[in-house]
Amino acid sequence: MSLILKESVTFRSHTINPWTGFYFLQSMVINSALGYEFSVLYAVVFTCALLVLWRHAPRAQKIFIGITSLVAACYFPFGQAYGAPNFNTLLALHSTNMEESTEILTIFPWYHYAIGVFIFALGIVSLRRRVTTPSTPWLKWDTMGVIFCVGSYFIGPVQNHFHGFEFRLYDTGVPVLRFVRDVAVNNYEVVKEQENMAQLSRMKDTWNVLAVKPKYHTYVVVIGESVRRDAMGAFGGHWNNTPFASQVNGNLFMDYISASGSTQKSLGLTLNRVVNGEPQYQDNFVTLANRAGFQTWWFSNQGQIGEYDTAIASIAKRADEVQFLKNGDFEANKNARDEDLLKMTAQVFSTARKQPQLIVLHLMGSHPQACDRTGGKYNEFVQSKETSCYLYSITQTDDLLGKLYSQLVNTGDSFSMVYFSDHGLAFKERGKEVQYLAHDDHFQQNFQVPFMVLSSDDKTHRVIKARRSANDFLSFFSQWTGISTEQIKNSYRFISEQKASPAYITNFKLQKVDYNHLGTDIFETRSRR
Structure with missing residues (x-):
């Protein structure tokens, strides 16, 4: 009886210790910082683990807290x-290269970094707790605490x-x-996947071309980056920020859905032949054009880290001529503009060529x-400076497309040009002065992107409302170029x-998801300061 009373008094004194409450606070913020949904249960689990460790292995507990606090603060x-x-x-x-990493770090609101510092400060406080009893x-x-943690x-x-x-x-729900x-x-x-990509990228393609009947002499594919369709005036957006696309003769697809929500995965599934969900990097639209006798060119303002480091670089390297404005290393030119790519296309168009061109x-x-991208410039202020710049960056792309179209017209050759974006973005810190856009995979707008085809013989500005998927891009490419395989x-x-x-x-967990089951992330049209 005296032993039970002794344990009860010890437990009671332990539970009212202010460190218990402190550890619970620390558990909540660390669990939440790691990106998972908040759970009181798992916060209690973490707290119990810290209490038991403190009583019997305080130095191990400090190491554990130090590591988890640092990771949580940074993440x-x-x-x-x-x-x-x-x-x-x-x-x-x-x-990601160094330049892109820097840009990502500067897009988060300042108070997220302040909270990270707060999390780290809590870790410092825990580390400074003195060990008063050696054993x-x-x-x-303690036994009940261990059983509770293991059971959870x-x-x-x-x-x-x-x-x-x-x-x-290993499918535990305990956040840490x-x-x-x-x-x-x-x-x-x-x-x-990268090892598989590198292996396939060096293999000879397996295309078996049956016929080649191109309708046009020059085919141009312009791959945009991070453009939501609802941010473009030509595709139903609220702003008149696409004067060229809004009036040019051609086909605009109002319901084109990207394959995934990030550049590498989306374009990997779009531009390559896919078998059982796996991109066959040797069989892509460039190698198909090569096999069909086209002369192929790839001009990029995206960073190139290495010859086969990314899915896109592996495809680009299959072209006859490849030029990157950025090498993707520490010396990469952050100020390289998309418009600089037009100097490269002008050089191609300055020489008459007999082969069909891609x-x-x-x-x-x-x-x-x-x-x-805009040098901080924008036409109209919408919610935040970053959102406003985003809308203006689309105007810059529209202007580039207009100039490229003029270059094609001036060649005197027949041509067809397709423009689409790899994926959309979602709003973060919505409604705040620091509102910005980032990659996501929960909303339809993350996959609603522009797609348009402009040809030298188009006579009208045509809107196509039928839904199209980027998973069918190779089918489009085959029909568009007249290459049967x-x-x-x-x-x-x-x-x-039709x-x-x-x-x-394909979401970020590599799961195939019905597009209709996704939520919505509406673009607010309010303009205010």
């Missing part, structure tokens, strides 16, 4: 914008099992452990931070109002 701004680690965030980490007897409350670990795997998924021990799991598993998947331009477009089956006429199959997208 907090990313977690608020992009959520928990997934395939896309790890892919971006592998593919503490093991109590039944299995909640995630058991829930998955009852929902029809495989029971896997889940973060480690997500980083490790997704990093492994990224490395595996020219690809890959823009920086409206990539965050948009104010870096055994590997591409055309089930409908792309440039038409109904196509339901559209699906």
Whole structure:
């Protein structure tokens, strides 16, 4: 009886200790900083773990707190914008150059960094707690705490099992452990895909071309960056920021859906032949054009880290002539403008060529931070400076398309030009003065992008309302260029109002999702200061 009373008094004195409340606060902020939904249960689990560690392994507890606090403090701004680690965030980490990393760091609002500092400060306070007793007897409350923590670990795997998924021990919902799991598993998947990409990129393509009947002499593919369709006046946006696209004769698709929500994954699924969900990097639209006897050119304002470091670089290197305005290293020219690509196209057009031509331009477009693209300029203030710059960056792209179109007209050759964006963006810190746009995969607007085809023989400005998916881009390319191949089956006429199959997208967890099941992220049209 005296032992029970002694343990009860010890437990009571332990629970009213202010450090218990402090650890609970610390647990809440660390769990939330890692990008997962807040859970009181897992905050209590973390608190129990810290209490038990403090009583029996205080130095180990300090090391644990130090590491988790540092990681949580650094990850907090990313977690608020992009959520928990997934395939896309790890892919971006592998593919991003120094310039792009700097831009990402400057787009987050200042108070996210302040909260990160606060999280780190809590960690410092914990580390400064003095160890007053060298050893503490093991109590039944310690045993109960361990059982509670272990039992909570299995909640995630058991829930998955009852929902029809495989029971896997590493599928825990405990945020700190889940973060480690997500980083490790997704990093492994990224490395595996990059190794596969590198291997396939060096292989000879397997295209079996059946016929080549190009209608035009010059074909141009302009790949935009991070453009939401609802931000373009020509595609129903509120602002008159696309004077060229709004009046030019051609076909504008009002319901084109990108394949995924980030550049590398989206274009990897769009521009390559896909088998069982896996891009076949050797069989892409450039190698198909090469096989059909086209002369191919690739001009890019995106960074090139290495010959095969990214899915896009691996495709670009298959062209006959390749030029990058940026090399993607520390000396990359941050001020290189998309318009500089027109100097390269002008050189191509200055010489008459007998072969059919395929020219690809890959823009920086409206990539965050948009104010870096516009030099801080904008026409109309909408909610925040970054949002305003974003709208103006689209005007810059529209102007480039107009000038490129004029270059094509001046050649005197027949031509056709397609423009589309790789993916859209979602609003972060909505309604605030620091509102900005970033990658996301939860909303339809993350995949609603412009797609238009402008040809030298177009007589009208035509709007096509039928839904089209980027997963069918190779089918479009085959029909557009007149290249028939055994590997591409055309089930409908792309440039038409014919109904196509339901559209699906690939999210950041590499899951195929019905586009219709996504939420909405409406572009607010209010202009205010």
